[in-house]
Amino acid sequence: MADETSTPKTESPASSAHSSGPRSGGRPAGGPGGGGPGGRKFFRRKKVCKFCTEKIDAIHYRDVRLLQGFVAERGKIVPRRLTGVCTTHQRRLSVAIKQARNIALLPFAARY
16 A cells, blocks of 8 residues: 555656547547537538529629639639539639630739
8 A cells, every 4th residue: 555655657758649549639629619618619600602692693704803702812713612602603603714714804823
C-alpha cells in the first residue's frame, strides 16, 4: 500500500501525441459544428435556387451583372454546392457564362 503513492507518470512527447485517441488534432469532439457538451449545434440553412424563387426562366449571356455573381474573382464558375442554384439553372448559367466569355463580355481569367 505504501508503494502505491500517487507518483505522476511522465510520458515522452512522442507517445503523448498518439495516446490521446483518434480525435486528437485540436478539434472539439462532437462533429462538424462543435456540438460537443455545452456547445451550440451547427445549423446550415438549405440553399434555395435564386432563379427558381424569382421565377427567372431565361438566363441571357448579355446580362453580365447577373453572371458576374456566379464567377469567382479568378474567373472560375462557382459550383452549385456553393451558390445553391438548382441543376437545370446551373447548366444554363454555365452555358451563358461561356457564351459571354467567347464574345468578351466576361474575362476568361483574372488580371494580375
